[in-house]
Amino acid sequence: MNYQAPLQDMLFAMQELAGLSSVSALPGFEDYDLDTAQAVMQESAKFCAGVVAPLNVGGDKDPSSFKDGAVTTAPGFKEAYAQFTQGGWQGVIHPTEFGGQGFPKLIATPCIEMLHAASLSFALCPMLTDGAIEALLVAGSDELKRKFVGKLISGQWTGTMNLTEPQAGSDLAAVRSTAQPQADGSYKVFGTKIFITYGEHDMAENIIHLVLARVPGAPEGVKGISLFLVPKLMVGDDGALGARNDVACVSIEHKLGIKASPTAVLQFGDQGGAVGYVVGQENRGLEYMFIMMNAARFAVGMQGIAVADRAYQKAVRFAHDRAQSRDLAGSDGPVSIINHPDVKRMLLTMRAHVEGTRALAYVAAAASDAAHHAADELTRKNNQAVYEYLVPVVKGFATEMSVEMTSLGVQVHGGMGYIEETGAAQHFRDARILTIYEGTTAIQANDIVGRKTLRDKGAVAKALCAQIALTEQDLSARGNDDCMAMLNALKQGRLAMEDAVEFIVANGKSQPKTVYAGAVNYLKLVGVVLCGWQMARAMLVAQDKLESDPAFFVAKLITARFYAESVLTQATGLAQSICLGGNTTNRMAIELF
Amino acid sequence: MNYQAPLQDMLFAMQELAGLSSVSALPGFEDYDLDTAQAVMQESAKFCAGVVAPLNVGGDKDPSSFKDGAVTTAPGFKEAYAQFTQGGWQGVIHPTEFGGQGFPKLIATPCIEMLHAASLSFALCPMLTDGAIEALLVAGSDELKRKFVGKLISGQWTGTMNLTEPQAGSDLAAVRSTAQPQADGSYKVFGTKIFITYGEHDMAENIIHLVLARVPGAPEGVKGISLFLVPKLMVGDDGALGARNDVACVSIEHKLGIKASPTAVLQFGDQGGAVGYVVGQENRGLEYMFIMMNAARFAVGMQGIAVADRAYQKAVRFAHDRAQSRDLAGSDGPVSIINHPDVKRMLLTMRAHVEGTRALAYVAAAASDAAHHAADELTRKNNQAVYEYLVPVVKGFATEMSVEMTSLGVQVHGGMGYIEETGAAQHFRDARILTIYEGTTAIQANDIVGRKTLRDKGAVAKALCAQIALTEQDLSARGNDDCMAMLNALKQGRLAMEDAVEFIVANGKSQPKTVYAGAVNYLKLVGVVLCGWQMARAMLVAQDKLESDPAFFVAKLITARFYAESVLTQATGLAQSICLGGNTTNRMAIELF
Incomplete structure (x- = not known):
């Protein structure tokens, strides 16, 4: 039940691996040094452990419920959300201009990790609001920003992202919702959206829906999608709340996990049309979505790290407490199971993955900060390219590992892990969504193969490999046993990655199906x-x-x-699968399944 | 919802890989040829698909429930169980002497696979009855056999296995239940047993509990455990049911999956002592349990193959039906997602694992048949050794893969996979118990390292590797592209296995903790x-x-x-982890977690 934010490891990754001091030296971030970081992280840890984490089990047992178009959130969620907004937590990363705190992404990221570890279901609401804020800041008119962004950053209102329709999941080209322009410059929005996280709830006084829809005469496919802001309650020029808009929650889903987070089916325009305002220009909706999506995908990757860490902490406690069987080296009676070699192996597997993905995610966050704030353009551009390469990795790899690690968390608990009261199974169920939403693992993999590797002929990937080779030199120079073991494994891994990049670049155009059949393995590699x-x-x-x-x-x-010895050793086999296996997958005619 | 038994692949594995004709040639199995096998499998397929499979979703939504000491099973279960017994399905593998059908294990195994694929929750009841029958046949007195075995084989009564206590999960040395000898040769049994599958239910008129307990003055640890038969209702000499025995169901568990299968807490002896009869001799209970356990562990491995196949079939149907995004090679509009390379890769991954584990399990079943029925002792002995080596692999590997494959089944469904109504998530939840009960994966791994590899200095493992090398010669002689690709991967795999065996044999005595830290990876390898x-x-x-x-x-x-290209390629990395990683795991002091 208890969760303690791993502040020491977070600060280690920030300072020693992601370069916090360099981020603090960026123009505009001078006020955000180590002391500030520590202070905000300690406060965040206190809030997450004390207020949010205790709600997580109850939210699973007694999830959000739906009645007569309204959603009642899980017990305590409304009160915790009020404390969240009072603490200013929604605004940590957002511009001071609109009331935010303007922290670098590197410092905001551990705060977000803690919130997700405390409760994925709870943290989803702020996460979606972050997405809405980002979209409005990127593309919204001054008028829209003025009216909506401040209230979103304060947390007074929350945001949603309305992409999916019954026939349009991963395939946004198939979006059918429509928006009719009105004489006053607004639109009337019609359509059904599904899988809308916190699409309806009782924690805030208004909900700001961002909705993908088509205007009349728009081109087919993704080039004809526009983005609209549709408030649940109309908002006057003075910011006062008005009448209910024509958007209704029809039902919420019965899900495997994250049950406290209401997943709504929303119906727009059944009473004549929901009033909406175009965000940016017509037909450029997908472009805006992609800008926001980097942030949202990164956040989902952090969810993976967070839930894996929470499951790890729980498993460690259980393994200390549970006495069972003698020690392999001999003991008078049963010992704590943490002494048994395979329990240690499972816990180390979880720990190694959490620490490794956390470090990579924080490095990505620092790259994002430099991409936005570095003084010279080349540095900004290079960092942006690295960040964009890492986002699908953080999203895809950290979430896939979270499913495996929460499963190990169940396994450490043995039979007790399968009983819901123990709580280990909840993390396993909760984590299972992470490889699916905000783009499945395959979508992330296609992104890293297509946009991030083929497009630049592997330039960013190879540059990263060159940096790895420098680390290999450092390891070699030390020459001690641990460093040589790491060197051996890291080099093997780096060579495998280089092989895969070469294969993809050489064959991506001529044999796309063969190459994309290895996309997920490339992402894992x-x-x-x-x-x-x-x-x-x-x-x-x-x-x-x-x-x-x-x-x-x-x-x-x-x-x-x-x-090095238990994870990096998978690299060569993954590279073999990528380079050898794609054509075989391709050969299998669909009738043969 | 639909399930079709994969009869063609089952018969392929039986005939071409497991040697059905050789099994039919064994003394006592002359009547069980291909025609008989096909006939019984077709009937079984009809029953499983038509009667049991349709109950699986309902059993999850409306699971077994507990009230006032009684369990009401899920809707339809009682009626289906009646049909199951009427069809004589409980007796397929059991001796004709007690009313069974005496089929070879090789033919009974596909029938059992189908039943588990139709519903893990339903099939658990017959599976536990099988265990009770096996225990009584192995160790029971003629009197006990006469009174109980026939009714168990007909399915009129069901059986349970009572091992676990709150403080004794994997560690049977910690069992505290007691049995007091009575003047009439019976015992009074006292204690609390947990996690008792079908420990109480309403599908049969009596339940025969097999219970581990200690007699007064028994040695400490596992050498002081005896096995007792404790009927729910007393049974007269004429077989008539009498008064209720002193065993009560206190509650049933709220579990992650297999919800229709009631998991009971049983209290023995609160009203003065439950009447029990010793099975075999006092203090030899663990030995009898181990004999049964090979059968039970094999059966759990079959559960893994079964649920993975069911998830595969569901995923294939969904992937054909769901249209989303254009084909990578170009198409006018959205195509069935089965055309997308990564969906194909996921489905092939599921298919390859199901077919591979099925083939290995059937080969193991044939070895078991030869171990019991071959004319000469050496053949029996060699086959027994192979079977015993394979049991932890079938149990451990097929169940671990089932968790991964049912997870892929969810992934193929995308967002719909996370919604409980779709049904993909149920397979994922149901499968998660399989790596835990009947001995966790670590227990299986310790078994294959300790009893099955170290004890014979790797003799069986090396003999299997020598057989693999013969298959490599066959592949090499063909010389075509597919065979050469397979040869390359198989040889790499076999060499990796040989490396691991050598490492284990060389270091098992001197560095047990280092070797056992690699046990699960050895099992996977x-x-x-x-x-x-x-x-x-x-x-x-x-x-x-x-x-x-x-x-x-x-x-x-x-x-x-x-x-070959996507699974066997993992072998080298696993061998590296086994040979390199154990000492590192060992170095991590428990306080450091």
């Missing part, structure tokens, strides 16, 4: 190698600082070596 | 390689018979090659 690289860098720091905090740095060193 | 071996043998047959049924054999050929 890159995740395995880049997280392994961070663990290698962590090992070097740990050796340097060993004496300053032996417990922390010895654990880091061992975890890094475990990652 | 052996599973990957031995299933790959079966797929290699299948490829050779498929090439020979290609023209007799092009659709089936082309699919088999492609699936085998996919297994």
